[in-house]
Amino acid sequence: MTLDDLTARLRGGxxxxxxxxxxAIALDPLTIRMPAAAxxxxxxxxxxxxxxxxxxxxxMWAALxxxxxxxxxxxxxxxxxxxxxxxxxxxxxxxxxxxxxGRTLIYGEVWIRGEGDDRPAAHVTTQWAVTPLPxx
Amino acid sequence: MTLDDLTARLRGGxxxxxxxxxxAIALDPLTIRMPAAAxxxxxxxxxxxxxxxxxxxxxMWAALxxxxxxxxxxxxxxxxxxxxxxxxxxxxxxxxxxxxxGRTLIYGEVWIRGEGDDRPAAHVTTQWAVTPLPxx
Amino acid sequence: MTLDDLTARLRGGxxxxxxxxxxAIALDPLTIRMPAAAxxxxxxxxxxxxxxxxxxxxxMWAALxxxxxxxxxxxxxxxxxxxxxxxxxxxxxxxxxxxxxGRTLIYGEVWIRGEGDDRPAAHVTTQWAVTPLPxx
Amino acid sequence: MTLDDLTARLRGGxxxxxxxxxxAIALDPLTIRMPAAAxxxxxxxxxxxxxxxxxxxxxMWAALxxxxxxxxxxxxxxxxxxxxxxxxxxxxxxxxxxxxxGRTLIYGEVWIRGEGDDRPAAHVTTQWAVTPLPxx
Numbered sequence: 001m002t003l004d005d006l007t008a009r010l011r012g013g014x015x016x017x018x019x020x021x022x023x024a025i026a027l028d029p030l031t032i033r034m035p036a037a038a039x040x041x042x043x044x045x046x047x048x049x050x051x052x053x054x055x056x057x058x059x060m061w062a063a064l065x066x067x068x069x070x071x072x073x074x075x076x077x078x079x080x081x082x083x084x085x086x087x088x089x090x091x092x093x094x095x096x097x098x099x100x101x102g103r104t105l106i107y108g109e110v111w112i113r114g115e116g117d118d119r120p121a122a123h124v125t126t127q128w129a130v131t132p133l134p135x136x
Numbered sequence: 137m138t139l140d141d142l143t144a145r146l147r148g149g150x151x152x153x154x155x156x157x158x159x160a161i162a163l164d165p166l167t168i169r170m171p172a173a174a175x176x177x178x179x180x181x182x183x184x185x186x187x188x189x190x191x192x193x194x195x196m197w198a199a200l201x202x203x204x205x206x207x208x209x210x211x212x213x214x215x216x217x218x219x220x221x222x223x224x225x226x227x228x229x230x231x232x233x234x235x236x237x238g239r240t241l242i243y244g245e246v247w248i249r250g251e252g253d254d255r256p257a258a259h260v261t262t263q264w265a266v267t268p269l270p271x272x
Numbered sequence: 273m274t275l276d277d278l279t280a281r282l283r284g285g286x287x288x289x290x291x292x293x294x295x296a297i298a299l300d301p302l303t304i305r306m307p308a309a310a311x312x313x314x315x316x317x318x319x320x321x322x323x324x325x326x327x328x329x330x331x332m333w334a335a336l337x338x339x340x341x342x343x344x345x346x347x348x349x350x351x352x353x354x355x356x357x358x359x360x361x362x363x364x365x366x367x368x369x370x371x372x373x374g375r376t377l378i379y380g381e382v383w384i385r386g387e388g389d390d391r392p393a394a395h396v397t398t399q400w401a402v403t404p405l406p407x408x
Numbered sequence: 409m410t411l412d413d414l415t416a417r418l419r420g421g422x423x424x425x426x427x428x429x430x431x432a433i434a435l436d437p438l439t440i441r442m443p444a445a446a447x448x449x450x451x452x453x454x455x456x457x458x459x460x461x462x463x464x465x466x467x468m469w470a471a472l473x474x475x476x477x478x479x480x481x482x483x484x485x486x487x488x489x490x491x492x493x494x495x496x497x498x499x500x501x502x503x504x505x506x507x508x509x510g511r512t513l514i515y516g517e518v519w520i521r522g523e524g525d526d527r528p529a530a531h532v533t534t535q536w537a538v539t540p541l542p543x544x
Contacts, residue, residue: 015175016186019155039151049212050152050190057186076185077377078350078399080216080488082515082533084508099531100492104376105349105401107490107531123507123515125490125533127350127399129377213513214486214535216352218379218397220372235395236356240512241485241537243354243395259371259379261397263354263486263535265513287447288458291427311423321484322424322462329458348457352488 001070003027009065010058013072017058020051024062025093032059032094033115045089047114047121052092053081056110056124059094063108064128067098074106074128087121088114104130137206139163145201146194149208153194156187160198161229168195168230169251181225183250183257188228189217192246192260195230199244200264203234210242210264223257224250240266273342275299281337282330285344289330292323296334297365304331304366305387317361319386319393324364325353328382328396331366335380336400339370346378346400359393360386376402409478411435417473418466421480425466428459432470433501440467440502441523453497455522455529460500461489464518464532467502471516472536475506482514482536495529496522512538 001009003024010032011018020040025033032055034040040051057076064074093115100107110124137145139160146168147154156176161169168191170176176187193212200210229251236243246260273281275296282304283290292312297305304327306312312323329348336346365387372379382396409417411432418440419426428448433441440463442448448459465484472482501523508515518532 013179014184014186015177016152016184019175039155041151043149048150048152049215050150050186050193053189053193053215054186057189076219078216078218079185079189080214080352080533082214082508082535083212084515100490100528107492120508123533125488125531127490216397216488218399220379236354236392243356256372259397261352261354261395285451286456286458287449288424288456288462291447311427313423315421320422320424321487322422322458322465325461325465325487326424326458329461348491350488350490351457351461352486354486355484 001066006062006065009070010062013061014058016054020054022055022058027066029095030063030066032062032096033091035091036089046086047092049083052112052122053079055092055094056081056112056122056126059096059110060108060126060128063096063098064106067101074130076126077129078127079124080126081122081124083122084120087112088117091115092121102130106130137202142198142201145206146198149197150194152190156190158191158194163202165231166199166202168198168232169227170230171227172225182222183228185219188248188258189215191228191230192217192248192258192262195232195246196244196262196264199232199234200242203237210266212262213265214263215260216262217258217260219258220256223248224253227251228257238266242266273338278334278337281342282334285333286330288326292326294327294330299338301367302335302338304334304368305363307363308361318358319364321355324384324394325351327364327366328353328384328394328398331368331382332380332398332400335368335370336378339373346402348398349401350399351396352398353394353396355394356392359384360389363387364393374402378402409474414470414473417478418470421469422466424462428462430463430466435474437503438471438474440470440504441499443499444497454494455500457491460520460530461487463500463502464489464520464530464534467504467518468516468534468536471504471506472514475509482538484534485537486535487532488534489530489532491530492528495520496525499523500529510538514538
């Protein structure tokens with residue numbers, strides 16, 4: 001899957017990802033970017049919590065799509081975000097990582113930072129359930 | 137604060153709340169509603185996880201604005217959502233509740249349901265930090 | 273299942289429950305009690321966090337044993353505890369509640385309070401996975 | 409602080425740590441060990457969830473004591489554990505890490521594994537609040 005394919009997939013599956021202009025910008029490590037669009041910001045210019053949560057969920061979905069060669073086999077069951085500091089004004093980057101694959105439950109984390117900033121703005125842990133294959 | 141005042145405040149403070157047309161529809165118990173706008177949906181017509189997370193965060197902020205008579209004194213430090221079942225297609229309702237007020241940390245929960253459905257679609261717990269008053 | 277049966281089951285399955293003298297004291301609502309034994313306390317006399325976490329996990333297990341008529345069909349996958357205030361010195365009470373039963377995942381909460389105190393000391397949310405039945 | 413000092417401190421502050429024979433075995437990276445004592449096990453011989461939660465909480469406390477040169481300046485406000493797989497029978501190791509120090513809130517993680525096993529048995533995220541210094 002190319003970065004363009006992945007971006008198209010994410011935006012097609014989650015309208016908010018389209019709206020927030022979320023895009024995949026690197027595969028190794030997988031990096032998902034959200035520009036500093038007006039819709040993602042709070043008055044004052046820092047990225048809003050809801051925009052970061054959307055970015056995190058989409059980023060983990062991207063990691064699972066990559067791991068499953070484009071097959072969409074799981075859904076979010078749990079997501080916990082800890083806000084660590086305000087992201088600097090500007091684009092925000094998410095790096096998702098699958099910490100524990102599994103046959104029924106998958107567990108991962110996402111680090112969120114302002115682009116060009118080493119310090120994390122938020123840390124996310126998330127659990128996904130593998131969906132049963134449809135039976136015919 | 138009237139429902140209209142509260143809705144205006146929520147939409148002014150979080151651009152995604154404006155976009156998702158989030159509105160306050162009742163004060164006792166406090167009820168925040170998100171219509172089934174295209175942007176909130178996944179292909180298939182159920183409400184997306186990111187839209188529910190945005191609704192939950194905005195709903196708890198609404199509860200805190202009400203409790204503090206309109207003063208905005210805290211920010212989200214942690215939010216954990218458990219997805220329980222797909223919401224039926226249609227509008228989604230959030231009911232926030234402050235479980236533990238505090239001088240430095242506040243803890244609350246938000247139940248999310250499809251409008252007209254008794255069964256919860258998601259349960260959220262969230263912690264907010266009281267922000268220090270600006271010193272002059 | 274009587275209260276004595278349930279207590280025996282909890283203590284037999286979790287040696288720490290035996291050690292901490294955890295016992296079931298009411299069925300409706302289900303109430304699990306931990307006396308103020310020295311092992312549960314911190315210097316100063318308040319209940320320690322680890323003892324409360326053990327109590328919460330055992331209490332939710334009790335709720336699931338009751339719901340499944342004594343069959344042990346699930347295991348903890350996730351537990352999150354929010355400490356709200358120090359419990360008063362003395363015994364501690366846990367009230368577990370299944371918020372969402374399910375065929376594969378179960379979600380519940382546990383409130384923890386000092387005995388005789390209305391104010392919560394901690395709130396727990398927890399997810400359990402239904403274990404596959406052994407196949408022969 | 410030597411390993412022996414740290415172990416004594418942990419056991420003195422949390423009676424369950426004494427009982428479970430929790431000890432500090434390395435400083436870089438900080439590693440906290442819980443032997444396979446009968447009290448930590450479930451019937452079947454794997455480490456129980458409550459014992460792992462106690463280990464995690466004590467391990468993060470150890471990391472904070474080290475960071476603060478032995479001063480005890482914070483208390484657990486939140487702890488979330490994800491159980492990933494049964495630990496192999498035998499001792500269990502915890503590696504705590506402070507992910508975000510702070511003046512009011514501290515955030516960290518703890519990885520738990522069976523000794524000699526590369527694969528994690530559980531992952532913990534935890535938040536601590538810095539306690540105000542007593543005023544005279």
